[in-house]
Amino acid sequence: MKEPDEPGRLAEEQAALRRVATLVARGAPPGEVFAAVAQEIAQVLHLQNAAVSRYDDGGATVAVLAAWGDHPASIHPGSRWPLDGASVAAEVLRTRRPARIEDYADVPGSLAAEARGGGFNRVAGAPIIVDGWVWGVISTSSPGSPLPDDLERRLAEFTELVATAIANSQAREELTRLAEEQAALRRVATLVAQGARPTDVFEAVSAEVARLVPADAAALTRYETDGTVTALGGWTRSGGYVYTGRRFALEGTVSGLIFETGRPGRIDSYAEAPGPAPAAARHLGWRSSVGAPVVVEGRLWGALAVVSTTDEPLPPDTEGRLAQFTELVATAIANTDSRAELNASRARIVSTADATRRRIERDLHDGAQQQLVSLALELRAAQEAVPPERGELRAELDGVIDGLNVVLDDLREIAHGIHPPILAEGGLEPALKTLARRSAIRVELDVKAKDRFPEPVEVAAYYVVSEALTNVAKYAHASVVHVEVEARDRILRVAVRDDGLGGADPALGSGLVGLKDRAEAIGGKMTLQSPRGGGTMLHVELPLDDTSE
Amino acid sequence: MRIRCLIVDDNPSFLAAARVLLERQGLTIAGVASTGAEALRQAETLRPNVVLVDVSLGKESGLDLARRLIADDPDDGAAVILISTRVEEDVADLIAGSPAAGFLTKSELSAPAILRIVDASVR
Numbered sequence: 001m002k003e004p005d006e007p008g009r010l011a012e013e014q015a016a017l018r019r020v021a022t023l024v025a026r027g028a029p030p031g032e033v034f035a036a037v038a039q040e041i042a043q044v045l046h047l048q049n050a051a052v053s054r055y056d057d058g059g060a061t062v063a064v065l066a067a068w069g070d071h072p073a074s075i076h077p078g079s080r081w082p083l084d085g086a087s088v089a090a091e092v093l094r095t096r097r098p099a100r101i102e103d104y105a106d107v108p109g110s111l112a113a114e115a116r117g118g119g120f121n122r123v124a125g126a127p128i129i130v131d132g133w134v135w136g137v138i139s140t141s142s143p144g145s146p147l148p149d150d151l152e153r154r155l156a157e158f159t160e161l162v163a164t165a166i167a168n169s170q171a172r173e174e175l176t177r178l179a180e181e182q183a184a185l186r187r188v189a190t191l192v193a194q195g196a197r198p199t200d201v202f203e204a205v206s207a208e209v210a211r212l213v214p215a216d217a218a219a220l221t222r223y224e225t226d227g228t229v230t231a232l233g234g235w236t237r238s239g240g241y242v243y244t245g246r247r248f249a250l251e252g253t254v255s256g257l258i259f260e261t262g263r264p265g266r267i268d269s270y271a272e273a274p275g276p277a278p279a280a281a282r283h284l285g286w287r288s289s290v291g292a293p294v295v296v297e298g299r300l301w302g303a304l305a306v307v308s309t310t311d312e313p314l315p316p317d318t319e320g321r322l323a324q325f326t327e328l329v330a331t332a333i334a335n336t337d338s339r340a341e342l343n344a345s346r347a348r349i350v351s352t353a354d355a356t357r358r359r360i361e362r363d364l365h366d367g368a369q370q371q372l373v374s375l376a377l378e379l380r381a382a383q384e385a386v387p388p389e390r391g392e393l394r395a396e397l398d399g400v401i402d403g404l405n406v407v408l409d410d411l412r413e414i415a416h417g418i419h420p421p422i423l424a425e426g427g428l429e430p431a432l433k434t435l436a437r438r439s440a441i442r443v444e445l446d447v448k449a450k451d452r453f454p455e456p457v458e459v460a461a462y463y464v465v466s467e468a469l470t471n472v473a474k475y476a477h478a479s480v481v482h483v484e485v486e487a488r489d490r491i492l493r494v495a496v497r498d499d500g501l502g503g504a505d506p507a508l509g510s511g512l513v514g515l516k517d518r519a520e521a522i523g524g525k526m527t528l529q530s531p532r533g534g535g536t537m538l539h540v541e542l543p544l545d546d547t548s549e
Numbered sequence: 550m551r552i553r554c555l556i557v558d559d560n561p562s563f564l565a566a567a568r569v570l571l572e573r574q575g576l577t578i579a580g581v582a583s584t585g586a587e588a589l590r591q592a593e594t595l596r597p598n599v600v601l602v603d604v605s606l607g608k609e610s611g612l613d614l615a616r617r618l619i620a621d622d623p624d625d626g627a628a629v630i631l632i633s634t635r636v637e638e639d640v641a642d643l644i645a646g647s648p649a650a651g652f653l654t655k656s657e658l659s660a661p662a663i664l665r666i667v668d669a670s671v672r
Contacts, residue, residue, distance in 0.1 A: 365605075369634045370560045373655045377566035380659070384573035408656055412635060421635070422643050425605060430642035437641070 016040040017157060024165040027172065033165040034066035037138065041158055042069045045151065047140045051075065052128075052162065054136040055083075055093055062089045062111075062137065071141070072118025085109015088125040092137045098152030100124035119143045126155035130163050130170070138162065177212075184208035185324060192332040195339065199244070201332045202233025205304065209325050210235050213318050215306035217286075219243065220294070220329060221255050222302040229255045229302070237309075252277040254291035255303045262300055264319035266290040281307075290314045292322035296330045296337075304329060346521035347456065354419070354459050361419040369411050376404045423462050427452045428485060431462055440473045441498070442480045449487035457542045460518050461485065461494050464526075464540045467511040468496040476500025476536060490545050496538040504530035515540070552663065553579045555597040555627070557588040557614065559607040567601070567658060574660035583607075585614040592618055597627050599663060602649070604633040604640055615649045628667050632658065 020040055023033050034052040041050040049069030053062045063080045083090045085108035091099035104112045104121050115123060124147050125139035138159050140147070148154075188208055191201050202220040210218035219234030219241065229248050234241035250256035252275030257265030267273060268288045270281045281289070291305030304326050308314050383397040415421070423431040429447045436443035452458070465483055472481050478500030486493045504512065512528065515538075519526040524542035554576050558564050564581045572578055579595040582588040585606060592600060600618055604611040615629045628650040633640055636654050644652055651666035 365634060366560070370563060373634050374560070374562040374566040376656050377563070377570045377658060381566065381570035381573050384570065405656055408634075409636075412639070416639065421605070422639065425610070426643040430645070433642035433645075434639065437638075 012044050013154065013157070016044040017161060020158065020161045020165075024161055024168060027168065028165070030166055030169045031065070033162065035068070037158055037162050038066045038068035041138065041140070041155065045140075045148065045154055047147075048142055050138065050140045052136060052138055053089065055089075055134060056080070059083065059093055059134075062093075065136070072114055072120060074114055075118070081111050081114070083109075083111075085112055087111035087115075088123040088139055089137050092125045092127045092139075093134050096127055096129070096134050098124070098126040098156065100147065100152065102146075115141060122147050124151050124155070126152055126159050128159045128162050128166065130166050135163065135166060181212055181321065181324065184212055185328065188325065188328050192328055192335060195335065196332075198332060198336050199233050201329065203235060203241070205325050205329055206233055206235035206241070209304065209322060210237070210306055212321055213290075213306050213314060215290075215314060215318075216309040217241075217307040218305065219307075220302060220304050221248070223255075223259060223300060229253075232302070249275075249277060251275045253281075254289045254305045258291050258293045258303045259300070262293060264290070264292040264322065266314065266319070268313045285309045287311060288313050290318040290322065292319055292326050294326045294329050294333070296333045301330065301333060343521065343523060346517065347523075350460075350518055350521045351456050354456065357419040358424065361415045361421055364411060364415045364418070365421065369408065369415070372404055372408050372411070376401055376408070379404070420462060420466075423458055424455075428458050428461055431458075432465055432483065432485065435462075435466055435469060436483065439469045439481070441469070441476075441478055443469065444480060444482045446483065447485045449485050449492060451487065453487070453492060453544060456522050457492055457544060460522055460524070460542055461492060461540070463518060464494050464515050464538070465496060467515050468538050471504065471511065472496075472498045472500060472536070475504065476502075478535070487544065490543065492542045492544055494538075494540045494542070497535065499535045501532070502530045502534045502536055503532040504528060504536045512538075552576045552599055552660070552667065553595070553597045554663070555579055555588065555591055555595060555600045556581045557583070557585075557600060557606065557611070558603040558632070559583045560603075563655065567655075570658070571660055571663075576660050576663065585609045585617070588614060589617060589621070592621070592627065599667060600627045600629045601632050601653075601658075601663075602629055604631050604635075604644065612644065612647055615647055619648045628670050630663060630666055 020033065020036055023036055038050040038052050041047065047069065049067065049071050051064055051067040051071065053064045056063050061080050061082050064075055064077050066077055067075060083093065087107070087109055088099050088101055089111060101107060101123050104116045104123065115121070120141035120143050123139060123141040125137045127134045128136040128138060138155050188201065188205050191204050206218035206220060210216070217234065217236040220232050221229035222232055223229055224247065227250055229250060231243040231246050231248065233244055250259055252273050254265050254267055257267070266289065270278045270286055270288065286307045287309055289305055289307045291303045293300055294302040294304055304322050306314060306318060306322065379397055379401050383394060386394050386397065420431050422434055429450060432445055432447060436445045469481060472478050476498050478498035480499055482497045484495045516526045519540050519542060522542060524540060526538070526540045528536070528538055530536040554571060556564055556567055556578065561583070564583070568578045568581060579597045580591045582591050588600070588602070602611045602615050606614060611631060615631060618629050619626060631644055631647065631649045631652045632655050634655050637652050640652070650670035653662055653666070
């Protein structure tokens with residue numbers, strides 16, 4: 001009966017399929033493809049309407065994505081329907097095959113009621129299968145006239161194109177997401193590698209992870225031994241995270257879930273959760289939260305969590321995304337710990353060496369030097385007792401006393417090189433004045449820091465100036481050196497500036513490396529500017545709060 | 550002027566050697582002390598006119614002691630002379646601003662050197 005129409009109909013269908021295929025090949029957004037499919041199907045198959053819908057919530061609901069033609073008014077793109085009772089959508093999902101219902105008159109369920117209410121009694125549909133899953137359904141309905149017999153087969157030709165479009169765009173979306181994720185991870189990894197302060201790393205991680213998920217807030221917390229967590233850094237969409245440093249109880253939180261299981265956890269709704277934390281969360285407008293553990297060297301250390309303020313639960317892959325970042329966080333923490341340990345041991349080595357030098361200087365002073373001085377005085381006392389006629393004995397004793405004084409001078413020089421006694425006794429200013437006076441190059445000394453400082457700081461500052469003056473005298477051919485010492489904002493700053501040749505380079509040896517080590521060992525830093533022909537500027541900052549441990 | 554001297558130093562062998570030498574050179578050694586407290590007591594009772602004070606007095610500061618001695622008796626007090634095993638160049642910045650009358654390196658300690666400083670300070 002349809003024989004005469006067959007060639008023409010086939011040609012029309014092929015043209016419609018080609019148009020949709022072109023859209024798909026061009027990489028058009030899925031929404032555009034769905035709309036085109038609904039329209040083409042309805043027109044080419046001479047149907048009253050067509051719709052493309054997606055199964056959501058693990059098959060509990062179906063969401064209408066595109067609709068064309070006359071539908072019941074409530075079946076519009078964006079509407080969602082529970083798959084209760086019986087319906088073509090439910091049947092297609094269950095059987096993975098096309099389905100039709102010729103009469104909705106006595107069928108229970110929301111969709112059936114809606115179709116009936118709109119006067120659409122007959123419905124048919126075919127599955128959209130993506131990656132082996134029933135992703136959605138293409139359906140059509142009719143108020144009265146019967147649906148064509150071969151409708152399902154012809155719908156199926158379109159469903160394959162739709163499936164391809166979806167697979168394409170999903171792959172593309174996944175690629176984009178992957179690229180974004182990689183970029184975010186790289187940014188954080190760079191921070192970690194640069195040895196950024198942990199707080200900065202925590203804030204960066206929170207911001208990146210919240211943007212990626214996307215979530216409205218994110219924070220990093222550390223588990224304490226008393227069953228609480230401390231917030232170490234965070235990010236909120238509204239800007240400003242005010243909880244850093246605050247402690248919170250675990251009960252009713254995602255951190256609590258993670259603490260119990262050692263695994264990622266989620267709270268999809270704070271609405272019913274008991275306890276003060278969920279109440280606070282509700283107060284802040286938080287609806288749901290997902291978190292993942294931060295494990296540092298095999299030990300559960302803390303948690304990274306994101307928060308949503310919308311009704312929509314956070315996406316199911318949120319846990320996985322968090323996990324990638326928690327690894328970086330763990331690395332940053334392990335780095336910081338080992339750096340702190342390294343610094344502490346460097347500081348110990350430096351301060352032990354300083355203490356030893358100081359002790360040797362004191363031993364020399366109290367022991368050999370004192371004894372020689374006493375001996376010299378005794379000799380001079382003996383000399384006083386020599387009768388005036390024994391001139392040769394007097395002269396002999398003079399010789400011995402002179403010899404003793406030479407030994408004393410030598411010892412004094414040695415002791416001086418080992419540790420400057422004036423530093424311990426008088427502090428930086430007199431010690432630096434002595435250095436300046438002994439310098440071969442003219443020194444303009446400006447010591448604004450008059451206080452006494454912790455011994456390691458004084459010793460480091462002293463050696464910086466001492467070494468710098470030695471270098472200037474040796475290499476710089478300078479006419480004057482400016483030395484400035486200032487204590488400001490709990491930092492002791494030492495600047496040594498000369499007008500010499502420049503071109504100093506720690507890599508070429510010289511004591512500059514030792515100075516850098518010395519400064520860093522007590523948590524300080526050293527910078528050197530020495531352009532060729534432009535003089536040399538050595539700048540050292542030494543923290544006055546003990547940060548080495 | 551008859552010099553009556555108090556020597557303050559924490560090293561007993563130096564105290565002994567200095568006493569013998571200076572006495573042989575004609576000075577009177579009124580007493581010796583090895584701590585600041587002892588020195589202040591001796592200065593009070595013995596009324597010396599010269600006090601030799603070691604700059605580094607063990608754990609105490611000889612500079613502080615010198616200040617105390619002079620502050621206790623600003624008008625008619627003894628001339629305080631700082632002494633040290635170190636040479637003057639090494640301690641110059643440490644003793645700068647001290648009210649002491651002068652400085653002597655211990656190995657160059659002698660009655661004439663003390664008299665020179667006392668004379669200069671009286672004048």
